[in-house]
Amino acid sequence: MNRADRFTVDGIPCEPSYRNAVIDQIVRHSSVRDFDPNRPVPDDLVRVLVAAAQSASTSSNFQSWSVVQVTDPDRKHSLRVLSNDQPFIDQAPLFLVFCADIFRHRWVTQRQGYSFGSDYMDLLLVAVIDSALACQNAALAAESLGLGCCFVGSIRDNPGQVSDLLELPPGCFATVGLAVGYPTRQNEVKPRLPQSVVWHRERYSTEHLESGVAAYDARMMQTRIYKNRRVEIPGVTPEPDQDIGPYGWAEHTARRMAKGNHLRRGMGGFLREKGFSLD
Amino acid sequence: MNRADRFTVDGIPCEPSYRNAVIDQIVRHSSVRDFDPNRPVPDDLVRVLVAAAQSASTSSNFQSWSVVQVTDPDRKHSLRVLSNDQPFIDQAPLFLVFCADIFRHRWVTQRQGYSFGSDYMDLLLVAVIDSALACQNAALAAESLGLGCCFVGSIRDNPGQVSDLLELPPGCFATVGLAVGYPTRQNEVKPRLPQSVVWHRERYSTEHLESGVAAYDARMMQTRIYKNRRVEIPGVTPEPDQDIGPYGWAEHTARRMAKGNHLRRGMGGFLREKGFSLD
Numbered sequence: 047m048n049r050a051d052r053f054t055v056d057g058i059p060c061e062p063s064y065r066n067a068v069i070d071q072i073v074r075h076s077s078v079r080d081f082d083p084n085r086p087v088p089d090d091l092v093r094v095l096v097a098a099a100q101s102a103s104t105s106s107n108f109q110s111w112s113v114v115q116v117t118d119p120d121r122k123h124s125l126r127v128l129s130n131d132q133p134f135i136d137q138a139p140l141f142l143v144f145c146a147d148i149f150r151h152r153w154v155t156q157r158q159g160y161s162f163g164s165d166y167m168d169l170l171l172v173a174v175i176d177s178a179l180a181c182q183n184a185a186l187a188a189e190s191l192g193l194g195c196c197f198v199g200s201i202r203d204n205p206g207q208v209s210d211l212l213e214l215p216p217g218c219f220a221t222v223g224l225a226v227g228y229p230t231r232q233n234e235v236k237p238r239l240p241q242s243v244v245w246h247r248e249r250y251s252t253e254h255l256e257s258g259v260a261a262y263d264a265r266m267m268q269t270r271i272y273k274n275r276r277v278e279i280p281g282v283t284p285e286p287d288q289d290i291g292p293y294g295w296a297e298h299t300a301r302r303m304a305k306g307n308h309l310r311r312g313m314g315g316f317l318r319e320k321g322f323s324l325d
Numbered sequence: 326m327n328r329a330d331r332f333t334v335d336g337i338p339c340e341p342s343y344r345n346a347v348i349d350q351i352v353r354h355s356s357v358r359d360f361d362p363n364r365p366v367p368d369d370l371v372r373v374l375v376a377a378a379q380s381a382s383t384s385s386n387f388q389s390w391s392v393v394q395v396t397d398p399d400r401k402h403s404l405r406v407l408s409n410d411q412p413f414i415d416q417a418p419l420f421l422v423f424c425a426d427i428f429r430h431r432w433v434t435q436r437q438g439y440s441f442g443s444d445y446m447d448l449l450l451v452a453v454i455d456s457a458l459a460c461q462n463a464a465l466a467a468e469s470l471g472l473g474c475c476f477v478g479s480i481r482d483n484p485g486q487v488s489d490l491l492e493l494p495p496g497c498f499a500t501v502g503l504a505v506g507y508p509t510r511q512n513e514v515k516p517r518l519p520q521s522v523v524w525h526r527e528r529y530s531t532e533h534l535e536s537g538v539a540a541y542d543a544r545m546m547q548t549r550i551y552k553n554r555r556v557e558i559p560g561v562t563p564e565p566d567q568d569i570g571p572y573g574w575a576e577h578t579a580r581r582m583a584k585g586n587h588l589r590r591g592m593g594g595f596l597r598e599k600g601f602s603l604d
Contacts, residue, residue, distance in 0.1 A: 052380045064373045067346035068469035072377045072462050094343045096524045098351045100517040101331045102461060103476040106581060107574070109518050114525040121527060145529075150522070151582050153531075154538065158579035160561065167596070167603075168481055168589035174450060175478070175501060178457035182381060183351050186465070190347035197382040199454070202447055213528040222454060238379040239388050243429070245375045246393040248400060249492040250424075252432075259433065282439065295386070300437035302385060303430050310447035314604045317446070324446075324603050325593045 049074060055235045071190050076235045078194025079134040081227030086117070087140040091191065095142070095226075098187035099180035110169075111177035112147040113184075114212045114220075115140065121211065128207050129223060130200035138225035143201060143208070144181040146173030149217035152321070165323040177221045188226050198223030203309040205316045216321035237265050239295075263294030277301035328353060334514045350469050355514045357473025358413040360506030365396070366419040370470060374421070374505075377466035378459035389448075390456035391426040392463075393491045393499075394419065400490065407486050408502060409479035417504035422480060422487070423460040425452030428496035431600070444602040456500045467505050477502030482588040484595045495600035516544050518574075542573030556580035 052073035053060045092115060099113060116122050117140055125143070126135035135141055148169055155162045185195045201208055201223035208220050238244075239262050242254035266272070272293050276286075279301060283289060291297075314324055331352035332339045339348075371394060378392060395401050396419055404422070405414035414420055427448055434441045464474045480487055480502035487499050517523075518541050521533035545551070551572050555565075558580060562568060570576075593603055 052376045056376070056379075058372065058376050059369070060373055060376070061369055064370060064470060066469050068350045069373065069377060069466055071347045072466055073380045075380045075382070077382060090338070090340055091343060093337065093520065094339055094348065096520050097331045097335070097337050097339070098348060100335075100520070100523065101352045101354045101514075103354070103356060103464070103474075105476075105478040107515065108578060108581075109523065112523050112525060112529065114527070114529055116527055118527055147523075150534065150538075151578060153534070154575050155579045155582040157538075158576055160558075160579050160583035163583045163585040164581075164589075166585070166590045167592040168586075171453060171481065171500065171592065172478065174453050175457045178454045179461045179476075182458045182461040183465075185382070186462070187348055187351055190345050191343060195382075197384075197458075199384040199451065202450065211528075212525075213530075215529060215531070218529065221450065235380075236386065241372065241375050241379070244379065244388065244391050244426075246391060246491075248393070248395055248397055249490075250391065250393055250494060250497065251492075252494070255429065255432065259429075259436075279439075296433050297437055299385075299387060299430060300434045300439050302387075302443075303434040304439035304442045306442040306445070307447075310443075311445045311604070313450065314446040314602075323593075325590070 050235050052235060055237050058241065071186060074235065075189065076233040077196045078229040078232065079196050080229060080231035081134060081138045081194065082230050083137045083139060085139065085228045087193065087226055092140065095184040095187050099184040102179035102183045104176045105172045108151060108172060108176065110146065110148050110151060110173035111180050112145045112218060114143040114145065116143060124211055125208065128204040129198050130203055132198070132200065134196060135198065135225050138227040140226040142184065142224040142226060143212060143220045144177045144222050144224065145214060145218050146170065146177045146221050147218040148173050149215040152217050167324045170317065170322045174221050181222050181224055185224055192228065193226050194229030196225045198225060202313065205313065209320070219317065219320050237262070237269065259296055263296050266294045267292065272298055277305055279305045329514050331514060334516050337520065350465060353514065354468065355512040356475045357508040357512065358475050359508060359510035360413060360417045360473065361509050362416045362418060364418065364507045366472065366505055371419065374463040374466050378463040381458035381462045383455045384451045387430060387451065387455065389425065389427050389430060389452035390459050391424045391497060393422040393424065395422060403490055404487065407483040408477050409482055411479065413475060414477065414504050417506040419505040421463065421503040421505060422491060422499050423456045423501050423503065424493060424497050425449065425456045425500050426497040427452050428494040431496050446603045449596065449601045453500055460501050460503055464503055471507065472505050473508035475504045477504055481592065484592065488599065498596065498599050516548065538575055542575050545573045546571065551577055556584055558584045
């Protein structure tokens with residue numbers, strides 16, 4: 047295996063005895079945004095992806111997630127427009143929309159003759175986590191079969207319209223999209239924060255935060271990932287022609303957080319309307 | 326490969342050409358709750374699990390998750406007591422607590438001199454999903470290396486005390502625990518709902534819900550998984566000696582939902598205190 051991976055990109059040592067086909071697949075992940083639009087994903091392969099998704103752990107065997115497969119070009123285009131208008135969603139022959147889903151649980155409670163007694167926010171977390179675990183398994187399974195994937199968080203940009211388009215019932219909403227297809231271009235594996243920043247022993251520590259972020263900034267500036275991608279906040283960030291200071295993960299992330307995404311406001315109200323408790 | 330897996334257990338057809346080492350690992354998953362307490366997980370192996378976790382996709386490269394590794398027996402025991410008192414948490418030599426983490430993002434926004442402008446609930450979802458994707462990759466990587474895992478959602482039973490014990494900063498809370506160790510007993514692969522119930526084409530459909538749940542009930546009753554595990558709700562379910570009707574996934578899940586879990590109430594208030602917006 048000569049391709050770059052998490053270990054080589056981030057300089058993380060790994061005993062050869064810990065390498066195997068599964069680890070190799072996981073650490074080679076990079077998002078694909080360039081697909082062959084003329085090579086569909088066979089239906090019996092999608093079935094394998096769903097089997098992989100179903101194999102993930104699920105809280106109390108509730109299986110509180112669903113997936114809506116969208117291949118119809120017009121419907122996929124509508125989802126593209128609703129999801130930050132990203133062209134690769136048109137290009138990908140398959141778009142899987144993973145949903146947190148407690149519709150079935152309300153339904154089965156009523157079917158068995160009981161009153162629903164789990165109206166609390168933790169059930170939302172149960173379902174969101176279930177949907178994410180399922181999606182990750184499907185994505186890795188797809189990658190192992192030569193497909194490329196891109197996770198699409200912007201499926202939550204317009205949750206009401208997405209819900210209407212996919213006819214999602216009460217208790218069900220789209221958490222993450224997965225564009226899937228045969229890649230025409232493979233991206234490089236993106237460096238991540240040093241392990242010392244995200245990995246804590248016994249208790250959370252900020253001891254390595256400053257030095258780790260500084261090192262990561264230097265590493266990310268090398269990659270030119272942020273070239274032509276500076277976030278502008280009118281009246282706050284410098285005018286574009288003056289915006290020439292160092293720009294790495296820290297500055298990019300800080301500007302993203304400062305600017306926010308107005309489309310993502312109001313999720314709480316949407317979820318309440320959709321039948322989730324936030325208490 | 327003679328072991329049972331998702332395909333054989335649920336009768337899902339799979340073209341041999343779609344089988345590979347990654348798919349095989351994914352579809353063989355079952356939770357492990359019996360660990361060799363005397364065989365620790367080497368630190369350089371944990372490093373590989375963290376590398377796998379970091380290789381998962383992350384919304385906007387925010388990397389809004391952290392993991393706290395707990396191996397100290399006393400601290401692990403405290404987490405056991407806080408997490409539904411499950412004995413296998415003592416037994417597992419390694420307990421990984423995955424956290425949704427936007428502490429770093431508030432910190433970096435201030436560090437770069439900006440005001441935080443992302444106080445909305447979607448950021449909570451971003452971080453919860455990031456933490457789940459990371460955890461799933463770590464779990465699969467562990468399984469590929471001969472370890473067993475059990476996801477521990479009950480880490481959210483006492484979120485405040487867990488947060489205090491792990492010294493989690495504002496903007497950070499435990500979403501899911503992962504007990505990890507060398508298995509002394511392997512559980513069977515658990516049947517899942519028929520694919521027709523969770524997998525939808527173009528739009529959500531309840532067409533196969535009733536028949537699918539009925540078939541799943543019959544299948545789950547065969548497994549005797551619910552033997553001695555009937556949920557009692559005083560005044561609602563029959564007296565134990567009278568509780569002899571058919572009992573499968575539908576009845577078990579309905580009773581779980583009807584009863585609720587009083588420990589999981591109040592998550593909304595906890596998260597607001599912890600610095601998350603639910604708007």
